[in-house]
Amino acid sequence: xxxxxxxxxxxxxxxxxxxxxxxxxxxxxxxxxxxxxxxxxxxxxxxxxxxxxxxxxxxxxxxxxxxxxxxxxxxxxxxxxxxxxxxxxxxxxxxxxxxxxxxxxxxxxxxxxxxxxxxxxxxxxxxxxxxxxxxxxxxxxxxxxxxxxxxxxxxxxxxxxxxxxxxxxxxxxxxxxxxxxxxxxxxxxxxxxxxxxxxxxxxxxxxxxxxxxxxxxxxxxxxxxxxxxxxxxxxxxxxxxxxxxxxxxxxxxxxxxxxxxxxxxxxxxxxxxxxxxxxxxxxxxxxxxxxxxxxxxxxxxxxxxxxxxxxxxxxxxxxxxxxxxxxxxxxxxxxxxxxxxxxxxxxxxxxxxxxxxxxxxxxxxxxxxxxxxxxxxxxxxxxxxxxxxxxxxxxxxxxxxxxxxxxxxxxxxxxxxxxxxxxxxxxxxxxxxxxxxxxxxxxxxxxxxxxxxxxxxxxxxxxxxxxxxxxxxxxxxxxxxxxxxxxxxxxxxxxxxxxxxxxxxxxxxxxxxxxxxxxxxxxxxxxxxxxxxxxxxxxxxxxxx
Amino acid sequence: xxxxxxxxxxxxxxxxxxxxxxxxxxxxxxxxxxxxxxxxxxxxxxxxxxxxxxxxxxxxxxxxxxxxxxxxxxxxxxxxxxxxxxxxxxxxxxxxxxxxxxxxxxxxxxxxxxxxxxxxxxxxxxxxxxxxxxxxxxxxxxxxxxxxxxxxxxxxxxxxxxxxxxxxxxxxxxxxxxxxxxxxxxxxxxxxxxxxxxxxxxxxxxxxxxxxxxxxxxxxxxxxxxxxxxxxxxxxxxxxxxxxxxxxxxxxxxxxxxxxxxxxxxxxxxxxxxxxxxxxxxxxxxxxxxxxxxx
Numbered sequence: 001x002x003x004x005x006x007x008x009x010x011x012x013x014x015x016x017x018x019x020x021x022x023x024x025x026x027x028x029x030x031x032x033x034x035x036x037x038x039x040x041x042x043x044x045x046x047x048x049x050x051x052x053x054x055x056x057x058x059x060x061x062x063x064x065x066x067x068x069x070x071x072x073x074x075x076x077x078x079x080x081x082x083x084x085x086x087x088x089x090x091x092x093x094x095x096x097x098x099x100x101x102x103x104x105x106x107x108x109x110x111x112x113x114x115x116x117x118x119x120x121x122x123x124x125x126x127x128x129x130x131x132x133x134x135x136x137x138x139x140x141x142x143x144x145x146x147x148x149x150x151x152x153x154x155x156x157x158x159x160x161x162x163x164x165x166x167x168x169x170x171x172x173x174x175x176x177x178x179x180x181x182x183x184x185x186x187x188x189x190x191x192x193x194x195x196x197x198x199x200x201x202x203x204x205x206x207x208x209x210x211x212x213x214x215x216x217x218x219x220x221x222x223x224x225x226x227x228x229x230x231x232x233x234x235x236x237x238x239x240x241x242x243x244x245x246x247x248x249x250x251x252x253x254x255x256x257x258x259x260x261x262x263x264x265x266x267x268x269x270x271x272x273x274x275x276x277x278x279x280x281x282x283x284x285x286x287x288x289x290x291x292x293x294x295x296x297x298x299x300x301x302x303x304x305x306x307x308x309x310x311x312x313x314x315x316x317x318x319x320x321x322x323x324x325x326x327x328x329x330x331x332x333x334x335x336x337x338x339x340x341x342x343x344x345x346x347x348x349x350x351x352x353x354x355x356x357x358x359x360x361x362x363x364x365x366x367x368x369x370x371x372x373x374x375x376x377x378x379x380x381x382x383x384x385x386x387x388x389x390x391x392x393x394x395x396x397x398x399x400x401x402x403x404x405x406x407x408x409x410x411x412x413x414x415x416x417x418x419x420x421x422x423x424x425x426x427x428x429x430x431x432x433x434x435x436x437x438x439x440x441x442x443x444x445x446x447x448x449x450x451x452x453x454x455x456x457x458x459x460x461x462x463x464x465x466x467x468x469x470x471x472x473x474x475x476x477x478x479x480x481x482x483x484x485x486x487x488x489x490x491x492x493x494x495x496x497x498x499x500x501x502x503x504x505x506x507x508x509x510x511x512x513x514x515x516x517x518x519x520x521x522x523x524x525x526x527x528x529x530x531x532x533x534x535x536x537x538x539x540x541x542x543x544x545x
Numbered sequence: 546x547x548x549x550x551x552x553x554x555x556x557x558x559x560x561x562x563x564x565x566x567x568x569x570x571x572x573x574x575x576x577x578x579x580x581x582x583x584x585x586x587x588x589x590x591x592x593x594x595x596x597x598x599x600x601x602x603x604x605x606x607x608x609x610x611x612x613x614x615x616x617x618x619x620x621x622x623x624x625x626x627x628x629x630x631x632x633x634x635x636x637x638x639x640x641x642x643x644x645x646x647x648x649x650x651x652x653x654x655x656x657x658x659x660x661x662x663x664x665x666x667x668x669x670x671x672x673x674x675x676x677x678x679x680x681x682x683x684x685x686x687x688x689x690x691x692x693x694x695x696x697x698x699x700x701x702x703x704x705x706x707x708x709x710x711x712x713x714x715x716x717x718x719x720x721x722x723x724x725x726x727x728x729x730x731x732x733x734x735x736x737x738x739x740x741x742x743x744x745x746x747x748x749x750x751x752x753x754x755x756x757x758x759x760x761x762x763x764x765x766x767x768x769x770x771x772x773x774x775x776x777x778x779x780x781x782x783x784x785x786x787x788x789x790x791x792x793x794x795x796x797x798x799x800x801x802x803x804x805x806x807x808x809x810x811x812x813x814x815x816x817x818x819x820x821x822x823x824x825x826x827x828x829x830x831x832x833x834x835x836x837x838x839x840x
Contacts, residue, residue: 286670289640388632542600
C-alpha cells in the first residue's frame with residue numbers, strides 16, 4: 001500500500017527509500033539507452049560475423065598454419081595481442097576482435113559515466129534533483145548502476161552471439177565476462193575521476209589517459225618478452241591472460257574483478273565527501289588574464305582547439321611512434337619468410353614485406369581517430385550553442401557564416417595537424433630503429449587519409465546546420481562507420497557495392513602505391529559540399545537556446 | 546522613420562502550432578528607455594531573439610536603426626545585448642571574456658569599462674566557470690554598457706543582482722539615456738521599470754496589449770479611494786468606473802477606473818469628512834493585466 005499512497009513521505013523515511021532511487025535510475029536509463037544499444041549491437045554483431053567467417057578463411061590449411069606463425073611475431077603480437085587457439089573459430093575471433101571490443105565498451109563506459117554524472121551535474125540539472133531527499137552519493141550510485149548494467153548486458157549478448165554462431169560456449173563465457181569486466185572497470189575509473197577532478201573535461205581526460213596507458217602497457221608487455229609481467233597491471237593484459245579457448249583461466253579475471261570492486265567502492269566513498277558541481281581537487285582560484293588569441297572569432301576558435309589538438313596529438317603520436325619503432329623488425333621478419341607474407345596477404349594485411357607497405361596498411365586506420373576528432377569538435381560547438389555560450393558571440397557584429405566558418409577552419413587545421421603528427425611520429429620511429437622510410441613517403445601516406453577525415457568534418461557540419469542534436473553521431477559516420485562497414489562487410493564477404501559505400505574502399509595504399517587522386521578529389525569535393533550545405537543551414541536557422 | 550532605434554512590423558514567430566509572437570508592431574524612438582513587460586512565456590525573449598537576428602521571423606519584419614534585423618553584421622555594430630541567462634566560456638576568466646567581447650565587437654570605451662568593473666565590484670581574475678549567476682550577469686552588463694552602443698537590448702538583466710548592484714544598474718541605464726543611448730529593457734523587476742523607463746509595452750500571450758508611458762498607465766488604471774463620512778453612507782451604486790465598494794463603520798473604500806467626475810458628484814451629496822486617492826503601483830497595474838490572462 002505504501003507504494004501507492006498519496007500522502008507525502010515523512011522525514012523519518014530513510015533517504016535511501018527505493019522510490020526516488022528508482023526514479024533516478026529510470027532517468028539514467030533514458031540518458032544512456034540509445035548509445036548502449038548501439039555499442040552492445042556492434043560488439044556482439046562484429047564478433048558473430050568474425051566467428052561465422054572463420055571457416056571460409058581457414059579453408060586453406062596452409063594459410064591457417066602461416067597465420068599462426070605470423071601471429072607469433074613480436075610486432076604483430078604488439079598490435080593485436082598474444083594469440084591463443086587460432087585453430088578454433090572462437091580463439092581467432094578473440095584475437096581479431098577482443099581488443100577492439102574491449103576498447104569500445106571501455107570508451108563508452110568512460111564517456112557515459114562522466115556525461116550522466118558530472119556532465120548533468122555541471123550543467124545545473126542536478127540542482128533540483130539534489131534539493132530533494134536524495135543525497136549526492138545516492139544520485140551518483142543510482143546513475144552508475146545503470147552505466148554498470150550495460151557491460152553486464154554486453155557480456156550476455158557477446159556470449160550469446162558467439163555461442164550461437166558455433167564458437168564454443170565455455171571460451172565465449174570467459175571472453176565475454178572479461179570484456180564486460182573491463183567495461184565495468186573503466187566505468188568505475190571514470191566515476192572516480194569525476195569525483196576527484198574539478199571539471200567534467202578533466203575527468204574524461206584522466207580516465208582516457210588510464211585507458212591509453214593500460215593499452216600501451218599491454219602492447220609493451222606483448223612486444224618485449226622481459227616486460228611481459230606488465231600485462232598483469234592492465235585490464236587489457238588480464239583479458240589476454242585469461243586465455244579464452246586456450247585454458248579459460250579464471251585467475252586474471254578475478255584479479256580484474258577485485259580491482260573493479262576497489263575502484264567502484266572508492267568512487268562511491270569519495271562521492272559522499274565532495275561538493276556538488278565540484279571535485280575533491282579544487283580549481284585554481286584565479287589567474288592573470290591571457291589575452292593571446294582573443295582578437296577575432298577565428299583566433300578564438302584556434303584558442304579553444306589548442307588543448308584538444310595537443311591531447312589527441314599525444315595519443316595518436318604515441319601510437320604511430322610505437323608502430324614506427326617496430327616497423328623494421330616486422331618487415332624484416334616477413335621479408336625472410338615469404339610464405340608468411342603470402343599468408344598475411346590472405347588474412348587482409350597485404351604488402352607487409354616492405355616498410356612502405358606496412359606503413360600504408362597502418363595509415364589507413366588513421367582516419368578513424370582523426371575523423372572522430374573532427375566530429376567531436378563540431379559537436380562541441382553544437383554544445384556551446386545549446387548551452388548558450390555562443391549567444392554573446394552571436395550578438396556581436398559577426399555573421400553566422402563567419403562564426404561557423406571560423407570553427408570549420410580551426411577543425412580543418414586540427415585535422416591536418418593530427419594527420420601530420422601521425423606521419424612524423426611513424427617516420428621518427430622508423431628512422432630511430434634504422435629503417436628505410438622517407439619523410440615525404442610518410443607524409444604523403446598520412447595525407448592520403450585526409451579526405452576521409454574531412455568527410456567526417458563535412459558530415460558533422462551538415463548535421464550542425466540541419467539536425468544539430470545529431471552532430472556527433474552523423475560526423476562519426478564516414479570515418480568510424482565507414483571503417484566498421486569495411487571490416488564487417490569484408491569479413492562477411494558482402495557484395496562489392498556494399499563494401500564500396502565505405503570511403504576506405506577507395507583508399508590507395510600510399511606510400512606503397514600512388515594515391516587514388518580521382519577518389520581523393522571526389523571525397524574532398526563531397527566534404528566541401530556537405531560543409532557548404534551545413535554552413536548555409538546554420539546561417540539561416542534559429543539559434544538553439 | 547530613420548530616427549526609430551527599433552521598429553517591428555507585424556513581427557510573428559510560430560513554433561509549429563504555437564504562436565510565440567503574434568503580429569507585433571512596435572516603434573521605439575532613439576533616446577528612449579523602453580520597458581518590455583509580460584508574464585512568463587508571453588514572448589518577450591522571442592521578440593528579443595528576433596530583434597537580434599538569433600531567430601528568423603515566420604512573417605513580418607524588424608529593423609534596427611532602419612537596417613533589417615537579419616543583417617547582423619550591420620545591426621550588431623550599433624547594439625549591445627545582455628541575455629537573460631548569461632552563459633560564458635568556463636575556461637576564460639572574467640577579464641578574458643571582456644577582452645574577447647571587446648575585440649570581436651564594434652569598439653569599447655575601456656576607461657568606462659574599468660569604471661564599471663569597479664562599480665559592479667567584479668573580480669576579473671576568476672574563471673567564468675566559478676562565477677555565480679549574478680557575477681555572470683555583471684560581466685555581460687559591463688561588456689554591454691562599455692560598448693556605448695546606440696541601442697542596448699537587455700533581457701531580464703537584474704534577475705540575479707543584489708539590491709546594491711541593482712542601484713548601480715539603474716545608474717548605468719540613466720547614464721546611458723543621458724548620453725542619448727536607447728535602452729530596450731525586458732524585466733519582471735517592476736521597480737526597475739518604474740524607476741528608469743519612459744514608456745512601457747505589455748505583452749500577453751504573444752500579443753502587444755498596451756503601449757503607454759507609466760503616467761498614462763496610471764490614469765488608465767484603478768486608483769484606490771478611501772472616504773470617511775458622517776451620517777448616511779454615500780450611494781455609489783451604478784456609478785461608471787466604480788468597483789469593489791466596501792463600507793466599514795464610517796469608512797468607504799472603492800476602486801476607481803477612469804475619470805473621477807461621476808463618483809465625486811455622488812460623494813458631494815454625502816457628508817464627506819476626508820478623502821484620499823492612492824494611485825496604483827506599477828505592480829498593481831500589471832497584476833491587473835496578468836490577471837486578465839488567467840481569466
